[in-house]
Amino acid sequence: MLFPVSYSTLSDQAINDYLKKQYHLNNNTRTSYLLRGMNDTYLVTTPEKKYVFRVYRGDWRGNESEVSFEMELLHHLDQNGISVSLPIPDQQGNLIQNLQAPEGTRYAVLFTFAEGTEKGIDTEEISERFGQAVAEIHLKSDSFHTTSSRQELTLDYLIHQTLEAVQPHMQHRLKDFQELKQIAAKLENSLREHGLDTLDWGICHGDLHGNTNVSYMDDLTMTHYDFDLCGYGWRAYDIAEFRLARQVRLGHDPAQMELLWSAFIKGYQSIRALSDKDLHAVPVFVAIRQLWLFGLCLKDPHINGSIDYGDDYIDDKLHFFRNLSIFQEDIRVTQP
The missing domain is CATH 3.30.200.20 (Phosphorylase Kinase; domain 1)
Structure with missing residues (x-):
């Protein structure tokens, strides 16, 4: 056997x-x-x-x-x-x-094969062009119809199922886990106050950080790949991954981070409009995306092994959530 x-x-x-x-x-x-x-x-x-x-x-x-x-x-x-x-x-x-x-x-x-090279998005030009490309994906997918099934990117999936996945890995830190649950509840309540039904809903790529999953030619034309996280969800969630990736890379340089974010939104809005409610929901979805990634890593040791996701990793994520500006009534959304 x-x-x-x-x-x-x-x-x-x-x-x-x-x-x-x-x-x-x-x-x-x-x-x-x-x-x-x-x-x-x-x-x-x-x-x-x-x-x-x-x-x-x-x-x-x-x-x-x-x-x-x-x-x-x-x-x-x-x-x-x-x-x-x-x-x-x-x-x-x-x-x-x-x-x-x-x-x-x-x-x-x-x-x-997606011809071209990957680029770190470190200039306003590339950021704006990427924003346009993301908007094109959202715009053209509005007419997509299928009978095939796919997990929708709902709050139950992003928050509740994530907490269920995290809990077994924080049994030795129950107080911290209870704090994480309270933070998650605040995030959900904040979104509901925005009016979930009023937010733009449709096809999302699911992993639009811009660091990979797109190949650039010399003229910055792009080929997109790896839609494994795609599904129906809030478009503010989809673009939140781009902002999160900039925060992770440029947390030491918030001014540069905001320049790239502003360029991305400028590019996006030149192709497809986003409402003020969608824009103001992005910082909340940034935190929810980080929560979902936290749960994904903890419940899936097959990629790197559980040794990479011990207490130091948990401490790092808790530090992120405890310092969220959205809980300090300090949501800043850059608009063009």
């Missing part, structure tokens, strides 16, 4: 052999393990071009309908002029592969 497996790493060579047969790729195709994350990413190289093969984790995307949602969205964006990394059909026309791994079925997709 084989020992139970929760998360396996599939063989590069086995995947290479599978892809050559399933997609009729060149015999000189080479496959290498590129990145471990919420899914496993493999770089596939042929004499003519490169591809990316993503193997979804069974405990993350265990429902084929969820993967279908993402593929349909990518095709919709492509058909509406957004440059994205696209799924490639195999010889039978299937976009999604079913791989039988030790832990069970894992879904996988071969994608076109």
